[in-house]
Amino acid sequence: MSLRRTRWAAAAFLLFFLVVVTWPGILPFNRVEPRILGMPFIMAWQTGLLILTGILLYLVDRVEARERKK
């Protein structure tokens, strides 16, 4: 992916993150069941977003690093 598109995608993901953890975007995920690893769904969902962000930042870094080398 090109640098520009990668950055746009990263910005879009962070915006998505913000929307789904605040009102009203959080509402569809704001439930206890189904529980994941014993935790309420909303807690597991927010933890999952955290992990996903780490993975995506790593992927972004690979594109950015390739671009910096040029």
Next chain:
Amino acid sequence: MERWQLILAVIVVYLAITLGIGLAAGRRSSKSVAGFVAGDREFGLLVMYFVTGASVFSAFAFLGGPGWAYSRGAAAFYILSYGVLGMAPWYWIGPRVAQVGRRMGYVTQAQLLVGRFPSRFLSVAIATLTLVAFVPYITLQMRGAGIVIEAVTDGHVSLAVGAGVAYGIVIVYVLRSGVVAVGWTNTFQGIFMLAIAWALGIYLPFRLYGGIGPMFEQIAAARPELLTPPGLTASGDPWTWGGYSTAILVSAIGLQMWPHLFMKAFTARNDDIIRRTVILFPTFQLFLVPVFLIGFAGVLFPETPPSSDFILPFLVLSTGLPALVVGLFCAGALSASMSTGDALLHGAASVVVEDGVRPFMDLSDERQRTVMQVLIVVVGLVAYWQALDAESSLVQLLLGSYGIISQLAPPVLAALYWRRATTAGVVAGLLAGAGTAVFFYIFGELRPLDLHEGILGLMVHIPVLITVSLATPAQDTEHVAHFVESRTAPFSQPETHHA
């Protein structure tokens, strides 16, 4: 040996190791101001990772996090969301700050802002703001340390003595070794708090309920209102969505604007270290999961602690854990407290001298370092004196300080990304934004939709910054080029290097 003596022995060993690491760390750093404040810009990935994680997550997260989950339930989840949201943009902003810092010789946030927007007022305003926001923050860390020590030794070591000894040690190693000591002790303390949080967070639900699943099943049956945001307020009423959502927003915006975190961009050996620190930050932040599990484990516990912030020491003491484990837990809590406290003390002194004193007085490098060291002791004593006086309003003050700190975000972004921003615009915006935030902090009941006062401040701040900037003459293009990267060419080199 009695139980409390064994626990105390573990704490003493922990403190001795911390002191040893702190003192040993400074042997290699230079005696200059750049060495004391920015570690000669030589921090590697390991140290940066733990400095960032351990400075962000303080005694507030380690003791307050379980306290929130215990008393306010899912309201605590806001902490889970804001950290990484606030940190991710730093992947791009952090290296930019570091580049400008290296080229222009900056070691503080205010130097960067005043470099782009020359104004002594701005410099002093930021120094004052930093001090006002830091003292209650340091006080809280000290109280956290003192409370834990007093609780686990059955009162044999009082809050005053515990906090005094722990922070005496912090002051000794910060004076001796500057930010390098902060870096290496935070590495040790960070590993410690992660290990303790994960171990206890998984152990306690199993010990008390037979597992994480059964624990939440029982809470869902007895107290379902605790399991979904926005959770409860401190007084036990349902929290509002406006309050919950803007708490995430203002904390994410304010996070990296805390001067003691911002300044760490100037300590990294190279830009890749900053980027990797950001990428790895979520792995540190995950420790909030066990921290919340500890708090939830207390919800259905038959006895109640004297205050919700005591839930962690209370649970640890009343579940009959071996003394060694209690001692290690206590060391974990001290780690959380001291790793933030040292960064704050060091940051406060650096900022006051660099931005509050130096613009008005010519000080030699050596003198500056001395004045900083004196200030570290003075700030430490003021905070200690306040820590002995149990004022609940301090917590309020800390929550309010995010409203002020977040007002530093528009000037920083304008300095690095907006060519047309002017000094008048930035000063006017800062005054209007901070004024609005303070107004709604004092008259909290006037806030529309329970929005956080920092967000209300930004809603005034940003339009004022833009309007006044556009109404005043643009800055010299050559001057701006030192700060804002052009699309075609990288940074231009400044003609003169500041020391």
